[in-house]
Amino acid sequence: DGGITQSPKYLFRKEGQNVTLSCEQNLNHDAMYWYRQDPGQGLRLIYYSQIVNDFQKGDIAEGYSVSREKKESFPLTVTSAQKNPTAFYLCASTPEGTGGAREEQFFGPGTRLTVL
Amino acid sequence: GENVEQHPSTLSVQEGDSAVIKCTYSDSASNYFPWYKQELGKRPQLIIDIRSNVGEKKDQRIAVTLNKTAKHFSLHITETQPEDSAVYFCAAPWGGSTLGRLYFGRGTQLTVWP
Numbered sequence: 001d002g003g004i005t006q007s008p009k010y011l012f013r014k015e016g017q018n019v020t021l022s023c024e025q026n027l028n029h030d031a032m033y034w035y036r037q038d039p040g041q042g043l044r045l046i047y048y049s050q051i052v053n054d055f056q057k058g059d060i061a062e063g064y065s066v067s068r069e070k071k072e073s074f075p076l077t078v079t080s081a082q083k084n085p086t087a088f089y090l091c092a093s094t095p096e097g098t099g100g101a102r103e104e105q106f107f108g109p110g111t112r113l114t115v116l
Numbered sequence: 117g118e119n120v121e122q123h124p125s126t127l128s129v130q131e132g133d134s135a136v137i138k139c140t141y142s143d144s145a146s147n148y149f150p151w152y153k154q155e156l157g158k159r160p161q162l163i164i165d166i167r168s169n170v171g172e173k174k175d176q177r178i179a180v181t182l183n184k185t186a187k188h189f190s191l192h193i194t195e196t197q198p199e200d201s202a203v204y205f206c207a208a209p210w211g212g213s214t215l216g217r218l219y220f221g222r223g224t225q226l227t228v229w230p
Contacts, residue, residue: 031216040125042205042222043160050216058217059117090159097216102148102167102209105218107159 003027006091006108013078013085013115021076021111023091032074033092033105036060043090049074050097078113086115118143118210122221129196130229137224139206140188149189150218151180152205160205164191196228 004025013019023032034046045058049068063082068074074093078085091108119142129135139149150165166173166180166189173180177196182189193200203225207218 033217040222042122043220045217048217056215094216104150104162104165107161109159 004091004093004106004108006089006111008111009109011111011113013113015115016080018077018079019113021078021089021091021113023074023076023108025072025093025106025108027093027095027106028071029093029095029106030071030097031094032068033094034058034064034066034074034076035090035092037088037090037110046076046089085113088112118146118208118219120206120208120219120221122206122224124224125222126225126227128227128229131196131198133196135191135193135196135200135226135228137191137204137206137226138188139190139208139221140186141208141219142187143208143210144184144187146208146210148209149180149182150207151178151191152207152220154203154205154223156202163204193226196226198228198230201226201228 007022031050033048035043044060046064047066049055052071055066055068065077089111092105094103094105122139147168151163152160153163154160164175164178164180166182177194179192203223205223206221
């Protein structure tokens with residue numbers, strides 16, 4: 001299970017609080033991704049980054065923010081502006097910046113966020 | 117962006133039977149079609165993929181077929197076993213773009229009954 005890690009595994013948040021989910025990879029991959037998974041919704045892309053110091057919004061970026069200051073790290077902040085944040089969050093990576101469109105994406109184990 | 121539709125959303129089969137999951141996509145320039153398997157509480161993992169220069173690819177009990185004209189691709193699992201029970205996702209890129217992202221289908225919950 002090494003290569004791409006996420007922490008914590010479970011996270012509880014009170015309404016109105018910001019929380020940050022960690023994603024780290026030691027695969028030397030250029031591209032990293034954040035997905036949200038809800039029952040029956042599949043994998044919805046929040047943000048992705050093809051290279052350090054650059055990132056793009058996905059399909060559901062509202063209420064989320066990211067940074068990519070280091071190649072191996074891509075943290076996701078769930079802000080209080082995200083109205084329904086309870087979900088399973090998955091981080092992924094691919095070797096090359098555009099590789100996510102034609103190469104395997106390697107997923108982390110996920111973080112389950114619950115808003116109390 | 118790409119529009120990927122996946123059917124059925126749930127599928128139940130008897131052990132030993134075959135299972136077929138179908139996906140359609142909208143961009144004729146799309147050129148890479150992976151399938152991921154996600155067991156309950158675990159991360160998705162790639163099980164097979166196909167590129168647009170071939171029509172079929174097999175790996176033991178699983179196979180993927182691609183019909184570029186009709187813009188659909190299918191996952192075939194033969195001789196199903198209870199451990200095949202999982203959610204399966206298809207995906208496709210936006211073919212004409214250099215953006216490194218995939219568009220995923222909504223998933224199919226496969227249940228294999230012993």
